[in-house]
């Protein structure tokens with residue numbers, strides 16, 4: 001075994017069911033309720049009201065057993081519920097990779113968007129089933145459900161990439177996705 005290998009992970013098969021949006025075997029599942037998105041929606045009062053009104057699940061992330069450690073390549077499927085808070089579509093927290101590493105997302109179900117911000121420029125990729133969104137190193141990223149059904153996507157990312165949430169709280173994401181008749185509109189802060 002080469003010295004850079006990271007025991008105890010051995011080669012194994014992962015069953016990817018694109019229709020059901022599942023990965024087997026399952027690892028940890030992360031569930032984020034509205035209360036976990038403090039400071040992220042533009043309308044703080046509306047966010048607070050949504051927390052008080054039952055603190056709904058906004059999204060969940062189902063991983064395989066591949067650990068988030070350097071040199072491993074974890075995968076997960078995220079499912080974002082459909083909804084808006086004061087007109088702003090529900091979304092992931094969004095994060096920057098502290099070590100500036102790339103990532104890919106493959107859209108599976110629903111209608112979403114991949115919002116990216118490098119501190120200056122904002123980019124948006126429409127995500128429909130079959131779209132692979134590439135996140136280059138140095139771009140903070142957030143996924144948004146801009147449809148009426150759950151938006152689901154597969155993520156594959158370097159295990160050592162990390163999640164810097166403070167960067168997004170400090171710098172924002174450049175734009176926000178709001179519901180308008182027949183779709184969405186991106187607005188500046």
Ligand SMILES: O=P(O)(O)OC[C@H]1O[C@](O)(CO)[C@@H](O)[C@@H]1O
Nearest residue numbers: 061076078092093094095155163
């Ligand atoms: O870390 P956040 O911003 O809550 O969003 C979760 C997303 O991050 C990842 O864990 C990795 O980028 C994805 O699997 C998932 O969609």
